[in-house]
Amino acid sequence: MTTSQRLRILVATALTLAAAVLVAACGGDSGNGGGEVQVAQGGKPSGEVTISNWPGYIDPGKDGTAAEFEKTYGVDTTYIEDVTGNTQFFGKLQPQLERGDSGGRSLFVVTNWLAKQMYDLGYLEQIDHADLKTVFQNINPQFVDDETDPGRKFSIPWQGGLTGIWVNTSEAPEIRSLKDLFDPKYKGRITVLDEMRDTVPLIMQMQGADPQNFTTEDWEKAIDFLKQQADSGQIRRFTDNSYTEDLTSGNAIASIGWSGDASLIGRDDVEWRKPTDGCDTFFDQMVIPVGAPNTAAALAFMNFVYRPEVQADIAAYVNYVTPVDGVKEILAKKDPELANDPLIFPPPSFTRGCSEDPNPPGDAEEQQKITEQFQDVVTG
Amino acid sequence: MTIRRRLIPYWLLAPGALWLLLFFVIPMGFMAQQALESGSLLTGGFTFTWEWSNFPDSLSGNSEQIVRSFYYAGAATILALLISYPLAYAIAQQSSRWRLLLLFAVIAPFFTTYLIRTIAWKTILADQSPVIDVLQYVHLLPDDGRVLATSGAVIAGLTYNFLPFMILPIYASIERLDLRLIEAARDLYASSTQAFLRVTLPMTAPGIVAGVLLTFIPAFGDYVNATILGGTHQNMIGNKIQSLFLVERDYPEAAALSFLMMALILAVVVVYIRLAGTEAFMGEEEKRA
Numbered sequence: 001m002t003t004s005q006r007l008r009i010l011v012a013t014a015l016t017l018a019a020a021v022l023v024a025a026c027g028g029d030s031g032n033g034g035g036e037v038q039v040a041q042g043g044k045p046s047g048e049v050t051i052s053n054w055p056g057y058i059d060p061g062k063d064g065t066a067a068e069f070e071k072t073y074g075v076d077t078t079y080i081e082d083v084t085g086n087t088q089f090f091g092k093l094q095p096q097l098e099r100g101d102s103g104g105r106s107l108f109v110v111t112n113w114l115a116k117q118m119y120d121l122g123y124l125e126q127i128d129h130a131d132l133k134t135v136f137q138n139i140n141p142q143f144v145d146d147e148t149d150p151g152r153k154f155s156i157p158w159q160g161g162l163t164g165i166w167v168n169t170s171e172a173p174e175i176r177s178l179k180d181l182f183d184p185k186y187k188g189r190i191t192v193l194d195e196m197r198d199t200v201p202l203i204m205q206m207q208g209a210d211p212q213n214f215t216t217e218d219w220e221k222a223i224d225f226l227k228q229q230a231d232s233g234q235i236r237r238f239t240d241n242s243y244t245e246d247l248t249s250g251n252a253i254a255s256i257g258w259s260g261d262a263s264l265i266g267r268d269d270v271e272w273r274k275p276t277d278g279c280d281t282f283f284d285q286m287v288i289p290v291g292a293p294n295t296a297a298a299l300a301f302m303n304f305v306y307r308p309e310v311q312a313d314i315a316a317y318v319n320y321v322t323p324v325d326g327v328k329e330i331l332a333k334k335d336p337e338l339a340n341d342p343l344i345f346p347p348p349s350f351t352r353g354c355s356e357d358p359n360p361p362g363d364a365e366e367q368q369k370i371t372e373q374f375q376d377v378v379t380g
Numbered sequence: 381m382t383i384r385r386r387l388i389p390y391w392l393l394a395p396g397a398l399w400l401l402l403f404f405v406i407p408m409g410f411m412a413q414q415a416l417e418s419g420s421l422l423t424g425g426f427t428f429t430w431e432w433s434n435f436p437d438s439l440s441g442n443s444e445q446i447v448r449s450f451y452y453a454g455a456a457t458i459l460a461l462l463i464s465y466p467l468a469y470a471i472a473q474q475s476s477r478w479r480l481l482l483l484f485a486v487i488a489p490f491f492t493t494y495l496i497r498t499i500a501w502k503t504i505l506a507d508q509s510p511v512i513d514v515l516q517y518v519h520l521l522p523d524d525g526r527v528l529a530t531s532g533a534v535i536a537g538l539t540y541n542f543l544p545f546m547i548l549p550i551y552a553s554i555e556r557l558d559l560r561l562i563e564a565a566r567d568l569y570a571s572s573t574q575a576f577l578r579v580t581l582p583m584t585a586p587g588i589v590a591g592v593l594l595t596f597i598p599a600f601g602d603y604v605n606a607t608i609l610g611g612t613h614q615n616m617i618g619n620k621i622q623s624l625f626l627v628e629r630d631y632p633e634a635a636a637l638s639f640l641m642m643a644l645i646l647a648v649v650v651v652y653i654r655l656a657g658t659e660a661f662m663g664e665e666e667k668r669a
Contacts, residue, residue: 091626094421117422188526188611230612236529237611249506251528364422372628376441379615379623 037122040288040295042131048076049297052089052108054284055081055241056264057159059317068313069304075297085195085240086114093289097123102289107298113197113357115155115285116148124154125288125295127302132156134303138311143323146283147356156302159320160283161259161343162274162351163198166243168253170269175254177276178206187234191246191255192226194238196374198280199226199256201355205278211355219360219370227377238378258282259343260320272343279354283323315344415635431632438637442620446644449616452531452606453599456538460546460595461588463539468551468587486547498537498608505533505609529611537605542598546591553587554580589656597645617641 051066058065058079066079083089089110096103097118110118118124129136135156149155167175175181181190193199203222205211229235236252244264246252259272288298304310308326315322316331316338332339342350360370418431471482489497504511505527515521527533557580565575603618617637624634
């Protein structure tokens with residue numbers, strides 16, 4: 001290389017860097033929140049609507065609930081199942097929400113702790129109860145108020161359930177507790193969720209912590225335990241909703257997972273069990289993001305799924321806990337077995353003492369520290 | 381007239397330069413800015429504060445994943461080279477009709493997306509699949525052994541997914557090889573090994589160098605294979621960056637780590653090209669120019 005060539009490369013590099021810095025400077029810093037909170041606009045639904053939900057949370061088929069909504073309201077509905085984990089979904093969407101852009105979605109479903117986090121960041125629109133008559137007519141009174149959203153300002157319950165263990169009963173019928181999962185004879189054949197607020201509370205309870213009052217030490221001790229189990233090869237994988245695939249194919253004989261995912265696993269010999277040494281409940285919420293197009297259709301969708309007969313179809317398909325009154329009576333006529341299923345209609349005694357997808361204690365900074373510790377184990 | 385003529389090369393460069401500016405320089409600028417921010421999403425957002433400590437912070441605690449990425453990408457590159465060279469050589473020896481067909485067979489899997497093909501391997505290699513049964517039967521795997529969720533699965537996935545990037549450049553250089561040179565070497569009493577080592581290999585080096593770079597660089601940053609085929613302790617640096625961006629939402633550290641990885645790869649590539657020689661990389665044309 002001659003000197004002039006070298007010089008030219010040097011100049012080009014300098015120019016490139018200067019351009020990069022200039023562009024960055026023009027970009028301004030990333031502020032926080034979408035500004036003032038908007039109220040979702042109601043009205044007569046029409047046009048197109050896009051709804052994001054978790055896999056297996058509705059019958060998406062030709063005669064399913066999403067199609068029925070389309071027919072009833074004449075709204076061109078795109079129903080996508082792209083929420084496979086709270087954190088990942090939010091991580092993907094956050095930069096867009098920051099700009100007040102919902103990525104074309106009018107409504108999506110996330111777990112209540114995340115709904116609150118998003119609302120606090122200014123990423124969700126408020127909802128006017130006057131637009132949601134059917135919802136508030138039929139909602140089960142125990143769901144009217146929620147710790148994360150008192151007065152239902154921004155979220156409407158979708159479905160809830162329990163986090164527990166899925167067990168392959170032909171290979172490991174004896175697994176009944178979380179402790180059993182970590183029996184060395186199942187080495188490499190169990191999976192746990194990569195959702196911190198599901199997995200860690202269960203482990204903490206297994207270790208004897210009080211589910212109503214987890215301390216930072218409890219969280220750290222449980223994360224340490226998970227690290228040991230990952231290091232020893234006991235835990236095969238940390239998974240999102242895809243743990244169902246490992247159970248279907250037989251790669252895993254037991255997994256920490258959600259109570260209503262039977263339709264995704266599709267095997268009769270894999271059953272959900274509430275662990276004898278801990279349980280966790282969660283409730284997913286419908287929310288309307290900032291910048292959502294066609295909020296009228298989103299509100300109509302909320303009302304629609306709160307019709308008891310529609311909700312009965314959803315409950316029968318997904319087998320999660322329903323927040324709508326009158327569903328049990330409808331199901332009792334159609335399918336008495338479902339109406340008596342404690343996973344769809346849990347008696348209070350069934351979920352008593354369970355943790356509820358808790359945040360780690362402390363302020364945002366302390367929570368971030370716990371999150372990092374957990375992620376270090378997940379991506380170890 | 382002469383000025384216009386002088387400008388022509390620059391006009392020809394313009395589309396490429398514009399592309400690089402829009403999709404490389406500008407995003408890099410944003411990332412550079414992000415890498416120097418501090419704060420967190422939930423406590424008032426991020427602010428630009430020349431936070432240089434993001435760089436050392438992003439390295440500490442992730443060295444395991446970095447070393448693992450080198451190991452996986454390196455192993456995949458070597459495997460791909462060992463598979464590709466004989467294959468490319470064999471394809472180049474065929475009649476032109478067969479050549480076309482075989483090359484098509486190399487590229488054909490690309491008609492299906494990368495993700496679907498990787499997920500397909502998950503089905504093929506599932507613990508209770510016939511493939512695993514056979515491997516256990518012939519004692520290539522212990523009776524309770526598995527392939528999925530092991531380092532081997534991730535390396536195999538990387539090798540499989542990047543194989544065509546190795547085959548095609550090597551094929552291109554072998555195809556151009558003048559067979560008379562080998563004949564000449566044999567006439568001058570070179571054994572076939574000597575002829576290979578002193579004629580064929582040096583003549584096809586540009587293909588090998590290009591193939592190695594095209595395989596190693598994307599394999600190093602890959603996170604799909606580790607996510608789908610790996611288990612615990614098979615995460616690569618790409619998985620870590622993904623977690624920082626999407627789960628921990630620590631954008632500054634994620635951006636800083638991305639920069640450092642780019643610099644690291646750049647350094648490795650420069651050293652590699654130096655060792656391999658610029659002629660090997662650019663081909664003979666460089667020397668003539």
